[in-house]
Every structure is written in structure tokens, then in C-alpha cells.
Amino acid sequence: MKNARLGDLEVSRIGLGAMTMAGTYTSEGVLDNAESIRTIHRALDLGVTHIDTAEIYGPFLSEEIVGQAVKGRRDQVRIATKFGLVSHSGGGPGVIDSSPANVRTAVEGSLRRLGTDHIDLYYQHRVDPNVPIEETAGAVADLIREGKVLHFGLSEASPETIRRAHTVQPLSALQTEYSLWTRDVEAEILPLLRELGIGFVPYSPLGHGLLTGQIRSVDDFADDDWRKTNPRFTGENFTRNLAIVDTVKEIGAEIGASPAQTALAWILTRGDDIAPIPGTRRVSRVEENTAADGIGLTADQLERLGDLEPAAGERHDEANMASIDR
Numbered sequence: 476m477k478n479a480r481l482g483d484l485e486v487s488r489i490g491l492g493a494m495t496m497a498g499t500y501t502s503e504g505v506l507d508n509a510e511s512i513r514t515i516h517r518a519l520d521l522g523v524t525h526i527d528t529a530e531i532y533g534p535f536l537s538e539e540i541v542g543q544a545v546k547g548r549r550d551q552v553r554i555a556t557k558f559g560l561v562s563h564s565g566g567g568p569g570v571i572d573s574s575p576a577n578v579r580t581a582v583e584g585s586l587r588r589l590g591t592d593h594i595d596l597y598y599q600h601r602v603d604p605n606v607p608i609e610e611t612a613g614a615v616a617d618l619i620r621e622g623k624v625l626h627f628g629l630s631e632a633s634p635e636t637i638r639r640a641h642t643v644q645p646l647s648a649l650q651t652e653y654s655l656w657t658r659d660v661e662a663e664i665l666p667l668l669r670e671l672g673i674g675f676v677p678y679s680p681l682g683h684g685l686l687t688g689q690i691r692s693v694d695d696f697a698d699d700d701w702r703k704t705n706p707r708f709t710g711e712n713f714t715r716n717l718a719i720v721d722t723v724k725e726i727g728a729e730i731g732a733s734p735a736q737t738a739l740a741w742i743l744t745r746g747d748d749i750a751p752i753p754g755t756r757r758v759s760r761v762e763e764n765t766a767a768d769g770i771g772l773t774a775d776q777l778e779r780l781g782d783l784e785p786a787a788g789e790r791h792d793e794a795n796m797a798s799i800d801r
């Protein structure tokens with residue numbers, strides 16, 4: 476597996492997202508922690524050295540699973556996790572809080588659940604409109620001085636926030652949605668990251684599963700599936716977005732690749748400072764996704780993928796869009 480550079484942090488260029496191991500797209504009842512742990516082990520065996528989780532996934536369950544899985548293999552992997560979507564001063568899960576006091580409380584819980592004395596990459600999950608980013612960056616800088624955190628990242632931050640944070644504590648990575656159907660970051664964010672020497676971690680690189688070609692109807696989603704209220708998966712938008720998947724499928728078929736592999740192979744052509752984290756909780760899928768490392772696309776195929784129609788619908792529902800720093 477080739478590596479990508481996120482600032483001065485080196486990771487496998489395909490990572491593993493551990494969010495669905497704790498639900499989000501599935502009801503808790505169907506979760507299988509043993510299979511999730513096997514998935515992480517298989518990823519490590521295949522050369523994946525970058526696992527992405529967060530305090531809010533579950534909450535806490537995803538970090539616990541990652542912690543169990545890396546026991547005895549901690550030095551083989553870089554663990555990225557996130558704070559700021561659980562308020563420990565009474566607000567609870569889902570409440571944005573990046574106050575220095577909350578960051579200090581959050582890190583202790585994450586270290587404990589992950590069974591480690593350091594977090595390789597610690598992200599603010601969402602920008603907190605009530606706390607100046609300089610204060611949050613200062614709190615992370617303290618954790619870096621103490622050795623509890625090695626690298627700092629932001630998620631879904633605006634160009635202005637990125638610049639301000641980077642002045643206080645240099646950032647190694649920005650994590651934001653990026654895939655064949657979500658290319659907003661190309662206009663302003665990616666050029667800025669390159670100017671500042673910050674790496675980029677595309678989340679939901681498989682379009683929350685749509686780009687895998689396995690989803691043809693939203694009727695199969697569980698009632699509490701997050702995608703049920705996502706504008707891209709509803710009504711007319713969903714039907715239009717299926718046409719994107721059909722092209723991805725067609726191009727994949729030309730080279731014997733699955734749609735998921737084709738979507739990932741495209742992202743890998745975007746730069747060696749980009750490290751996508753496809754999410755799965757199943758061994759067979761981590762094998763399929765990781766194999767995208769060895770898949771090449773021709774100039775003609777890249778052009779056809781580049782010419783895909785933009786996705787129909789906003790990438791999040793209104794409430795989720797409101798929490799994004801723009």
C-alpha cells in the first residue's frame with residue numbers, strides 16, 4: 476500500500492472509517508462488534524495504517540471497538556479521533572462544545588477507550604461558533620506539548636478558520652466530505668491546504684454508500700438510517716443521482732473494478748496529500764476497498780468521471796448543514 480502525507484504525518488493512502496461500526500446507517504440491533512474487530516484486523520493485515528473514529532460515533536462505541544482491535548498492534552496504526560460533538564458539562568452527545576475545558580475532558584475519555592497513551596491525529600469535529608478557534612487550537616497545542624496528541628486536525632472548517640487555527644497550532648489535516656459526487660472543496664479549500672502544507676482526508680468517499688452501486692432503493696433503509704433524511708437520497712434527487720452511479724459502474728466494468736474501487740481510484744489520482752477513509756464494518760468490503768490501491772484509470776476514464784453531472788440535492792439536511800462552518 477502506498478502512503479499519503481498529511482502535513483508531517485504519513486499514513487496509508489487508503490484508510491478505514493470506523494463510524495458505521497457504531498451505527499449511523501444501521502440500527503444498533505444489527506451491529507456485530509466481532510465482525511467490526513475482524514474488519515480492523517484485516518485492514519491492518521492489508522497495510523492500512525490509518526483508522527478514523529470519533530467520540531460521538533455511538534457515542535463512544537466506535538472508539539471502544541477500535542481500542543479493542545488495536546490491542547497488541549498499536550504501533551502498526553495511526554489513530555485519528557475527534558472531539559467537540561459531546562459536551563461533557565451537561566449538554567451531552569450532539570451538543571457542539573470546543574471549549575478548552577471540554578477538550579481536556581474529552582481527550583481523557585478517548586485515550587481510555589482507545590487503550591493508548593497518545594492520539595496520532597486529533598480533530599475538532601465541528602467548528603464551535605461560541606468558542607474562538609484560537610482557544611481550541613491552544614488547548615490542542617497544550618495536549619501536543621504533553622504528548623497526549625501528536626497532530627492536530629479540523630473537520631468541515633472554512634478557509635478563514637483553517638488559517639486562524641494554523642497560526643496557533645499548525646494543522647496536519649482537514650477532514651471534509653469529498654468524492655465523485657461532492658467536489659466543493661476543489662474551488663477554495665484544496666488550494667488553501669496546499670498553500671499551507673496541510674493534508675486532506677476525504678470523508679464519505681463512497682458517497683455514504685451510494686457510489687458502491689449496491690443501493691438501488693431507499694425503501695431498504697432502516698427507519699433510523701441517517702440517509703433517510705439526506706436530500707440526495709430522497710425523492711427525485713435520488714433517482715437522478717443513480718445515473719452518476721451507473722457511469723461509475725460502467726467505467727469500473729471496463730477495467731474489472733467494482734464501483735467502490737473505481738470511486739476510490741479516482742480520489743487517489745487527486746494528489747499524494749489526500750488520504751480517503753472509506754467506511755465499512757465488514758471484512759469482505761475492507762478487502763474490496765483496500766484493493767483500489769492497485770487500480771489505475773486511463774486518461775479517457777478520468778475525463779469521463781470528471782465530467783459527471785453534479786449530485787442533485789444538498790449533501791446534508793438543513794440541521795446538519797447549519798453546523799458546517801462556511
Ligand SMILES: NC(=O)c1ccc[n+]([C@@H]2O[C@H](COP(=O)([O-])OP(=O)(O)OC[C@H]3O[C@@H](n4cnc5c(N)ncnc54)[C@H](OP(=O)(O)O)[C@@H]3O)[C@@H](O)[C@H]2O)c1
Pocket residue numbers: 491492493494495496500527528600630631650651677678679680681682683684685687689735752753754755756757760763764
Ligand atoms: N468528519 C465528519 O464529519 C465525518 C462525517 C461522516 C463520516 N466521517 C468519516 O468518514 C468515514 C467514511 O464515511 P461514511 O461511512 O459516511 O461513508 P462512505 O465511506 O462513503 O460509505 C460507507 C457506506 O458504504 C458501505 N460500503 C462500504 N464499502 C462498501 C463496498 N465495497 N460495497 C458496498 N457497500 C460498501 C458501508 O456499509 P457497511 O459499513 O455496512 O459495510 C457504509 O454504509 C466514516 O467512517 C467516518 O470515519 C466523518
